[in-house]
Amino acid sequence: MTRQRILITGAAGRLGRELRPRLARPGRTLRLLDIAEVGPPAPGEDAEIVRASFTDPEAIDAACRDVDAVLHLGGLAGEATWERIAETNVKGTLRVLEAVRRRRVPRVVLASSIHAVGFHTRGAMDYMVDGTLPADVPPRPDTYYGVGKAACEALGSLYHSRFGIDVTCLRIGAFRTLPLAPEDLAVWLSPGDAARLVEAGLRAAPAGFRVLWGISGNTRRWWSLKEAEAIGYHPEDDAERYAASIPGATAYDPADPRNHRVGGGFCTMPLG
Numbered sequence: 001m002t003r004q005r006i007l008i009t010g011a012a013g014r015l016g017r018e019l020r021p022r023l024a025r026p027g028r029t030l031r032l033l034d035i036a037e038v039g040p041p042a043p044g045e046d047a048e049i050v051r052a053s054f055t056d057p058e059a060i061d062a063a064c065r066d067v068d069a070v071l072h073l074g075g076l077a078g079e080a081t082w083e084r085i086a087e088t089n090v091k092g093t094l095r096v097l098e099a100v101r102r103r104r105v106p107r108v109v110l111a112s113s114i115h116a117v118g119f120h121t122r123g124a125m126d127y128m129v130d131g132t133l134p135a136d137v138p139p140r141p142d143t144y145y146g147v148g149k150a151a152c153e154a155l156g157s158l159y160h161s162r163f164g165i166d167v168t169c170l171r172i173g174a175f176r177t178l179p180l181a182p183e184d185l186a187v188w189l190s191p192g193d194a195a196r197l198v199e200a201g202l203r204a205a206p207a208g209f210r211v212l213w214g215i216s217g218n219t220r221r222w223w224s225l226k227e228a229e230a231i232g233y234h235p236e237d238d239a240e241r242y243a244a245s246i247p248g249a250t251a252y253d254p255a256d257p258r259n260h261r262v263g264g265g266f267c268t269m270p271l272g
């Protein structure tokens, strides 16, 4: 059996730490890259640690050597000045895709965000299909962070169209161990489902460019999972199981004009 090597950028972050044990497989090496401390390989863990920035062209080029897929999680995970977003999230993602192209890596899974499309509303009748919002609605960012994610998706599309690289963009909702706030009931992504979704992105065929919602099978979701299910994602978690322990959950109405935008509170936060 040929060994598979997957490069994970941002491996020291919240998603990276939760996905690291869940993506481990016999015959698979995880190459874990971050500017922060990732932690050494555990006994028996097949991991390679790279302390580097993906914005450094030489470092990311070396990190993409002999790699079968890249899971690009690294970057700023919230609102920041445009200069920081442009440098780390947009230019950094371009550096990753350039290294992928040069090193002939066939496949990339990119962490996008619901904030690339945060201003879409539940009442967007032009877009809603059977009561849910398709995964590939056009960008309507709610912050500079969201603009950066929309740009990353566009770069992914470009590198698929030009170079045939398989690119899956995950418009991730609220990734947490457990749902905490009423709004999480619709948009939660559990660690287990995050791993299942990434695995689907790593296996998808034929090569293409796709945009998927990164959420669990939440009862209160109004985002379509059809596109993700089409590549084999079958969520096993539902935030509803935890609703009773979330203060305000019973009173929360996602259709309320205060709550009905994809981006929620990001739509009104100060920019930068």
Ligand SMILES: NC(=O)c1ccc[n+]([C@@H]2O[C@H](COP(=O)([O-])OP(=O)(O)OC[C@H]3O[C@@H](n4cnc5c(N)ncnc54)[C@H](O)[C@@H]3O)[C@@H](O)[C@H]2O)c1
Pocket (backbone or CB within 6 Å): 009, 010, 011, 012, 013, 014, 015, 016, 033, 034, 035, 036, 052, 053, 054, 055, 072, 073, 074, 075, 076, 077, 078, 088, 092, 111, 112, 113, 114, 171, 172, 173, 174, 175, 176
């Ligand atoms: N956590 C969520 O709910 C959520 C929701 C939507 C999208 N996302 C996206 O998922 C990805 C991971 O999110 P997270 O919650 O794990 O974020 P995080 O902030 O916990 O982790 C990000 C990691 O990226 C690393 N990083 C930053 N700049 C880097 C660079 N130049 N080179 C190498 N590493 C660098 C950081 O050191 C950090 O370890 C991000 O792209 C984020 O935008 C997360």
